[in-house]
Amino acid sequence: MRLVTAKQIREIDRITIENYFTPARDLMTCAALKAVDVIKNEFPCPVCCAVVCGNGNNGGDGFVVARLLHNAGYDVRLMFDSSCYAKLSEESKLYHDLFCRINQVNPIDSNFDNYSFVVDANLGTGISGKARPEAAAFINALNSSSATVFSLDIPSGLPSDGYISPDCLAVKADFTITFGFPKVSMITRRGTSFCGIITVADIGFPPAEVDLMSPRLSLFNKEQILNLYNLYENDNCYKTQTGSVTVCGGFPGYEGASILALNALCEIGNGMTYCAVDQYSDLSGRFIPNEVILHRIKADISDVLSDLYSRSKHVICGLGLGRCERARSVFDYTLSCAREGMFDSLILDGDALYFLSKCDDLSTIELAASSCRLILTPHSMEASRLANVSVDIIDGDSVGYALELSKMYQACVVLKGPSTVTAFEDRVVVNTSGNSLLATAGSGDVLTGIIASLLTRFDDTLEAVSAAVFLHGYCADYYYQTNEIASYRASDTIEMIRPALRSLFNSIDDHG
Secondary structure, three states, rough: OOEEEEHHHHHHHHHHHHHOOOHHHHHHHHHHHHHHHHHHOOOOOOEEEEEEEOOOOOOOOHHHHHHHHHHOOOEEEEEEOHHHHHHHOOOHHHHHHHHHHHOOOOOOOOOOOOEEEEEEEEEOOOOOOOOOOHHHHHHHHOOOOEEEEEEEOOOOOOOOOOOOOOOOOOOOEEEEEEEOOEEEHOHHHHHHHOOOEEEEOOOOOOOOHHOOOOOEEEEOOHHHHHHHHHHHOOOOOOOHHOOOEEEOOOOOOOHHHHHHHHHHHHHHHOOOOEEEEEOOOOOOOOHHHHHEEEEEOOHHHHHHHHHHHHOOOOEEEOOOOOOOOOOOHHHHHHHHHHHOOOOOEEEEEEHHHHHHHOOOOOOHHHHHOOOOEEEEOOOOOHHHHHOOHHHHHHHOHHHHHHHHHHHHHOEEEEEOOOOOEEOOOOOEEEEEOOOHHHOOOOOOHHHHHHHHHHHOOOOHHHHHHHHHHHHHHHHHHHHHHHHHOOOHHHHHHHHHHHHHHHHHHHHHOOOO
C-alpha cells in the first residue's frame, strides 16, 4: 500500500479533478459516504453528535457528513466559525449552504462531553507547525472530552509528513478515516498514537498516478512476503547460492553481538557462514552453530580477512567490534575491500556506524557504495551521529532522515525503531510488523543476520531488506500471539524464525 505526503495528496487531488474529469464536489461526497459507513458501524443507532468543520476541503467533507448523518436520523450539531465563510471553496460553500436548509450552523463549542461522538473535520493535511490558538483550544477541548472521536483524513493538528515534535498538539482520534492513501505521519513513530483505528477509504484516486510520484513511499505487509515464499521453492541451487556470509566483529567483551547474528543466519537457512573474531575473544560457553566456520584475527588483520572476504559474497561488519584502534583498522580494511568490489554487499552496523560517522571524506564511502550494495542499519542515536542532528529530530521525522541518510551515503538505510523505515534511492518502505518486545539488547544484531541472509537471495536490495525487517518483527508478533507473555530476549526472535515462517506460508496458502 502506498503512503503519501501532503504535497503528493494535493497533486493527486488536482490530477483527479483536472485530468480524470472528477468534480471536487463528487470527491467530497464519496469521502463523506465512506466516513459515514465507518461511523454507522460503530454507532448504528442514531445518537447526539457533533461535526466540527474548518475552512479547508476537510471542512467540506465534514459538511457532507453532517447532512448525511442528519438525514439518517442522528441529532447533529454542526459547528463552524462563520467568520471564515468567505475562505471556503465553492464546493464547500455549496455543502455548507445545503446543510443550512435543514439545520442551523453553530459556533465551535468548548465542551464536547454531551455528545456520543464528534467528527473532527477541522484541520486537514495542509497544516504545518503549531496549531493556532483557536484550533489549539478546540483540540484541547476535544481531547479532554469523553466523546468518541472520528477524524476525517487526518487528526487535526497532526502534520501529514515532516517533523513531529514530542509535544505535538493534535486531536487524539479513536478512529481516522483517511481518504485515498494513508499519510506518512499516520504510520510513523510519533504520529501513530493520534490516529486510533485507521480506515483507508477509496474515493476514486487513480493508483497509476501515485506510482509515478517521487519519493515512492509504501507499507510492507504480510502479502508482500509472497516473494520470500517463492524463494524457498527453488530446488535448483546449492550452498554457495543460498548465501556465503562473513560476520566480522565480536571483539573482547562484545562477543554476543556477532553470535546472535550468526545464529540468525543459520536459523533462516544461510548456505555458508564464516565468522572473524579477535584472537583474544572469549567464546567459551557461547553457542556457536556447528555450521559456522570460525577464524581469529591475529596481528596482521589482512591475513585472515583477505581470505574470508575472497570467499564471501556478503559481509557484516561492526557487531561487537568495539572502538579501539585495532577495530578501526578492521573497519578501514573492510571498507577498502568493498571499494575494490570484493563482495556483493556490505552491511555496516553497531561500531562500524560509529567509525562511519567519523569519516570526513564521503567520497571513499561513495566509492564503496558504487562497488557493492551498501546497507546501513542505525538506530536513532546512531542515525543522529551520521546526520549530525539530535535524536529528537530523527525520531520526529524518521522517513525524512532515512531518505536523507540514504542519499548522503548512497546506501540502503534501515532506521530501526517503532515502524522501522527502510530507504533506498527514491523509495521508502515503512514496516508494519513488530511490537515493544523487540526493545531489548541484541535485537538489532538478530535483524542484521536476517538481512544478510535475504540479501543473498534477492536481487532487489530494498525488497530483500524490507522482507527481513518484516520477518524480524513478525517473529515478535508470533511469539506474543502464541505465548501471551511480555518476557522476551533477542534469542527468542531466532527461535521464532521457523515457526513464524511456517505461519506466514500457511496464511499465504490459505488465501491462495
